[in-house]
Amino acid sequence: MEPPVFAVVGHVNKGKSSIVAALAEDDSVPIARQARTTRANQIFPLRVDSRTLFTLIDTPGFEQARHALAWMRERETSAAERSNIVAEFVRQHEQTGEFPEERELLRPILDGAGILYVVDGSRPFSPRYEAEMEILRWTGRPRMAMINRIGERDHVEEWRQALDQYFSLVRPFNAHAADFQIRLQLLYGFRELREEWRPFVDEAIHALEAERERRRRRSARAIADMVGDQLALTLDKRVPDEVDLAPFRRQLEEQYREALRQRERKERDEVEDLYQHRRLRRQESELSLVTDDLFDETVWLRLGLTRKQLAATGLLGGVLVGGGIDLAAGGATFLTGALIGGAIGGVSGWLGTRSLAKISIQGLRLGGRLLRIGPMRNPQFAWIALDRALLHYALVSQRSHARRDELVLEPDGKQQGRTSQLPLSERREIEAALTRVRKEKDPDFQDDAREDLAGKIEGLLERAVSGKG
Amino acid sequence: MPSPQLTLADLIDLEAQMGRDAGLDRETLRRRDRAIGREISVAPTDRRELILAWLRRVRGLGDSTGERAARALAAGTWLLCLIGLVAGAGAGAALFHYDGVRPVNVVPILGLFVALPFALLLLLVLAAAPPAWLTWLPGARALQDLLRFLSPGRLAPALSRIMPSRFRRSLDEGLGNLRSFDRLYGRVRFWLLAGISQAFLVSLQIGALAAAMALVIFTDLAFAWSTTLQVPAGTFHAITHVISTPWAAFAPEAVPSLDLVEATRYFRQGGTFVGVGDGAPNVVLLGRWWPFLVYGILTYGLLPRVLTLGLSQWRYRAALRRIGLNHAPLQELYERLTQPVIESRAQSETAGAPAAAAAETLSAGEVFAGQSPCAIIAWDLPESSEAQIREEAGRGLKCAVEGIVFAGELDVATDERALDRFRERPDTPVVLLVKSWESPTRDLTLFLERLRKRLGDGVPILVAPVEFQTGDGWGPAERHDLAEWAGRMKAEGDPWLRTVDLAGRRD
Numbered sequence: 001m002e003p004p005v006f007a008v009v010g011h012v013n014k015g016k017s018s019i020v021a022a023l024a025e026d027d028s029v030p031i032a033r034q035a036r037t038t039r040a041n042q043i044f045p046l047r048v049d050s051r052t053l054f055t056l057i058d059t060p061g062f063e064q065a066r067h068a069l070a071w072m073r074e075r076e077t078s079a080a081e082r083s084n085i086v087a088e089f090v091r092q093h094e095q096t097g098e099f100p101e102e103r104e105l106l107r108p109i110l111d112g113a114g115i116l117y118v119v120d121g122s123r124p125f126s127p128r129y130e131a132e133m134e135i136l137r138w139t140g141r142p143r144m145a146m147i148n149r150i151g152e153r154d155h156v157e158e159w160r161q162a163l164d165q166y167f168s169l170v171r172p173f174n175a176h177a178a179d180f181q182i183r184l185q186l187l188y189g190f191r192e193l194r195e196e197w198r199p200f201v202d203e204a205i206h207a208l209e210a211e212r213e214r215r216r217r218r219s220a221r222a223i224a225d226m227v228g229d230q231l232a233l234t235l236d237k238r239v240p241d242e243v244d245l246a247p248f249r250r251q252l253e254e255q256y257r258e259a260l261r262q263r264e265r266k267e268r269d270e271v272e273d274l275y276q277h278r279r280l281r282r283q284e285s286e287l288s289l290v291t292d293d294l295f296d297e298t299v300w301l302r303l304g305l306t307r308k309q310l311a312a313t314g315l316l317g318g319v320l321v322g323g324g325i326d327l328a329a330g331g332a333t334f335l336t337g338a339l340i341g342g343a344i345g346g347v348s349g350w351l352g353t354r355s356l357a358k359i360s361i362q363g364l365r366l367g368g369r370l371l372r373i374g375p376m377r378n379p380q381f382a383w384i385a386l387d388r389a390l391l392h393y394a395l396v397s398q399r400s401h402a403r404r405d406e407l408v409l410e411p412d413g414k415q416q417g418r419t420s421q422l423p424l425s426e427r428r429e430i431e432a433a434l435t436r437v438r439k440e441k442d443p444d445f446q447d448d449a450r451e452d453l454a455g456k457i458e459g460l461l462e463r464a465v466s467g468k469g
Numbered sequence: 470m471p472s473p474q475l476t477l478a479d480l481i482d483l484e485a486q487m488g489r490d491a492g493l494d495r496e497t498l499r500r501r502d503r504a505i506g507r508e509i510s511v512a513p514t515d516r517r518e519l520i521l522a523w524l525r526r527v528r529g530l531g532d533s534t535g536e537r538a539a540r541a542l543a544a545g546t547w548l549l550c551l552i553g554l555v556a557g558a559g560a561g562a563a564l565f566h567y568d569g570v571r572p573v574n575v576v577p578i579l580g581l582f583v584a585l586p587f588a589l590l591l592l593l594v595l596a597a598a599p600p601a602w603l604t605w606l607p608g609a610r611a612l613q614d615l616l617r618f619l620s621p622g623r624l625a626p627a628l629s630r631i632m633p634s635r636f637r638r639s640l641d642e643g644l645g646n647l648r649s650f651d652r653l654y655g656r657v658r659f660w661l662l663a664g665i666s667q668a669f670l671v672s673l674q675i676g677a678l679a680a681a682m683a684l685v686i687f688t689d690l691a692f693a694w695s696t697t698l699q700v701p702a703g704t705f706h707a708i709t710h711v712i713s714t715p716w717a718a719f720a721p722e723a724v725p726s727l728d729l730v731e732a733t734r735y736f737r738q739g740g741t742f743v744g745v746g747d748g749a750p751n752v753v754l755l756g757r758w759w760p761f762l763v764y765g766i767l768t769y770g771l772l773p774r775v776l777t778l779g780l781s782q783w784r785y786r787a788a789l790r791r792i793g794l795n796h797a798p799l800q801e802l803y804e805r806l807t808q809p810v811i812e813s814r815a816q817s818e819t820a821g822a823p824a825a826a827a828a829e830t831l832s833a834g835e836v837f838a839g840q841s842p843c844a845i846i847a848w849d850l851p852e853s854s855e856a857q858i859r860e861e862a863g864r865g866l867k868c869a870v871e872g873i874v875f876a877g878e879l880d881v882a883t884d885e886r887a888l889d890r891f892r893e894r895p896d897t898p899v900v901l902l903v904k905s906w907e908s909p910t911r912d913l914t915l916f917l918e919r920l921r922k923r924l925g926d927g928v929p930i931l932v933a934p935v936e937f938q939t940g941d942g943w944g945p946a947e948r949h950d951l952a953e954w955a956g957r958m959k960a961e962g963d964p965w966l967r968t969v970d971l972a973g974r975r976d
Binding site for chain 2 (some may be wrong): 011012013023024025026028029042043044045046047048049050061062063064065066067070101120123124126127128130131151207208210211214217218221273276447450451
């Protein structure tokens with residue numbers, strides 16, 4: 001038994017390519033508002049370990065369906081002959097060069113492909129479309145109609161009444177909003193088209209579900225690695241004796257911030273790559289919350305845990321959260337620094353009273369001084385990094401590959417980050433895992449600590465997508 | 470079926486391969502490893518067997534880094550054993566040396582071949598203890614680190630430097646990789662080096678024993694005991710009695726008697742050794758110490774080292790067996806081997822159609838001045854009545870509608886009827902009303918070509934995209950729809966074919 005082939009057909013510019021892009025997770029499929037984006041059939045085989053389980057074919061749209069049907073009707077003798085007439089139509093016009101789009105789209109159907117007919121449910125039905133549906137019916141192949149709503153308006157019921165007369169299965173499918181579950185539901189529809197195709201489609205569904213889990217697991221580890229690297233980040237700068245430290249300090253702080261941002265970008269790229277979003281552009285607008293600078297105060301206020309939550313989580317002992325305490329800590333570190341021949345201060349300018357990472361100055365034996373920043377000591381940082389990553393994950397993992405717009409990472413303005421909504425017991429567990437990552441110096445144990453943190457994050461990712469957490 | 474035994478070579482090769490793979494992109498690794506994973510007929514639950522089978526595939530034929538490193542280490546170990554044998558024989562020959570004047574002193578022999586090995590044995594126990602057990606003992610961890618540092622087994626890698634350079638490099642790389650995963654492979658490394666140390670010490674003891682036996686057999690040795698300490702003969706006898714306990718039952722002749730101890734004590738006096746007791750010692754008695762000494766070396770020197778050598782080998786294999794092969798890179802490898810590779814993207818990437826050239830739209834006011842006449846073809850607008858078209862189009866186009874014909878409907882005969890209306894060249898522009906959201910099709914453009922033939926050059930054909938509003942009325946077409954229509958109409962190359970915006974906008 002050959003694996004099934006599904007030809008995605010429809011009128012010009014009704015979202016066929018969008019549907020194929022969403023189902024094939026292929027963001028390289030050309031999709032544009034203008035018609036005739038697809039000029040020749042494009043093949044999208046779903047292969048599991050090089051074994052094809054089904055193939056989608058993106059076809060050019062119907063351009064002259066009325067005339068094609070008229071040609072066929074002129075030659076109709078009996079219902080039994082209809083599919084032969086369609087084949088004859090293709091054969092004869094190969095020589096004349098007429099009806100190039102109709103010939104191209106009918107070819108795979110005549111070769112045995114199932115039909116996935118796409119219409120735009122946001123626009124009214126027109127009797128003219130019956131020409132396309134009638135030709136498809138003449139082919140005698142199993143067929144299913146998909147109502148793709150490109151715009152805001154709703155003409156789905158109107159379409160459904162017409163489509164029900166020509167198709168055994170009619171399913172709404174919004175290619176731009178199609179997340180994994182919606183795509184899976186559509187695949188279940190494919191199973192119904194023909195009994196013999198079921199094992200192939202079932203195997204594909206099973207493989208896609210397993211792949212989904214693998215991606216989630218790997219994403220969780222990528223996030224845990226990012227948080228681990230960011231928490232451990234330290235940067236050094238050699239400074240000559242007897243020069244003003246301030247410019248060096250500012251430079252080092254900027255490098256530190258940039259290094260944190262770069263690490264975050266790396267994680268974003270990894271997650272997007274896992275989910276096959278290889279051409280995704282993230283919005284860099286300053287107005288957008290998550291793509292704001294990591295050090296933007298608005299992010300600190302809206303993501304991560306509240307001060308109360310941090311205190312309750314237990315890591316602070318209810319001390320560090322106090323607004324004036326950082327000043328005292330700054331004084332203490334200064335004294336410590338004085339003992340080793342330098343001065344130690346906190347990098348707190350951009351966060352008001354929230355210090356981020358320690359900056360220290362040490363005398364060097366061969367002269368000069370060493371300015372060092374890091375590791376991250378602000379307990380809030382990891383939670384914010386986590387929240388940002390969760391938000392990004394939730395959007396990327398559910399994003400349809402039919403979309404060509406930028407990824408805008410903007411949570412609901414009033415909404416807190418996801419971690420602040422976790423139950424206290426879970427926050428404590430995550431904090432314990434974060435503390436282990438923060439404190440573990442041995443690389444092997446660090447690996448264990450990150451794996452443990454990744455396990456916790458995986459649960460968060462699952463809920464971030466299901467909307468339960 | 471038990472999982473296959475991991476060898477040192479495997480371990481080194483595994484880490485070396487992980488290092489090499491770190492430089493490859495994920496997609497390449499996934500394809501390579503999944504292909505191997507599918508070829509390997511191993512249950513995916515047996516992680517160790519799967520990973521080892523994978524290693525055999527990627528390692529290929531010929532010498533691997535691990536095999537070269539293991540060979541270099543084996544050569545170093547053999548060399549160390551040879552040195553042990555020579556050193557032991559040297560020490561034995563020196564201590565059992567009898568020059569005919571000064572008898573062989575039993576005390577240093579006991580010290581070197583009985584007391585010292587026993588003490589070292591205790592230190593081995595300390596070194597082998599899991600670090601967690603020693604937390605309660607102050608300084609024990611530091612001592613353990615020191616003992617590990619001083620282990621003679623550490624000399625084997627150094628001695629392997631006599632091997633050709635590629636072997637040396639393999640060993641350096643291999644042991645370096647293992648060192649960088651100390652928690653995972655620390656026990657393996659410890660028991661590997663402990664085993665080499667024990668092999669060295671066994672060789673040392675064999676050398677000493679062989680030298681002693683050779684001297685006993687081929688020369689006539691005279692033994693005595695002498696020490697600066699004030700040890701009465703009774704005490705020394707008690708000590709030798711305790712030492713002899715293990716073999717006393719089956720080799721009583723190797724247990725020194727009190728008579729022998731008393732008779733063979735010597736002091737150094739005026740540069741010469743003199744015995745105690747009555748006159749010169751019995752020469753027969755002077756030779757009776759050797760069975761005791763040989764049993765002592767066997768029991769306290771050689772036997773424990775043979776046992777610890779066996780123990781080291783056993784623990785080394787157990788440590789190799791216990792390696793979970795589950796740290797992050799191997800976890801990823803396991804996933805790559807067991808998880809299917811799913812591909813769903815296009816077989817070949819194709820470029821989309823080139824964007825239509827931008828073209829301007831006209832506003833109705835520019836075409837129809839003061840309600841001038843116009844003829845209308847309603848393309849695929851069966852849902853609109855003639856009256857509605859007359860009203861909406863008349864308002865939007867600002868023209869006096871002279872006639873309306875329908876075309877582009879399901880029945881192609883409507884096209885012919887519409888064209889028949891233009892048998893004669895009209896004096897008015899012809900307006901083609903189209904649904905703005907429907908992209909221009911070949912069907913329409915072919916109709917326009919036929920219409921142009923009917924009208925002849927010079928008669929304006931104005932394509933006016935119509936947008937339906939939620940109610941029955943018409944509204945302005947969306948900008949992007951208008952732009953598409955304008956672009957496609959311009960592409961037809963008909964200078965009298967233009968797109969007009971019913972809403973009066975002009976681009």
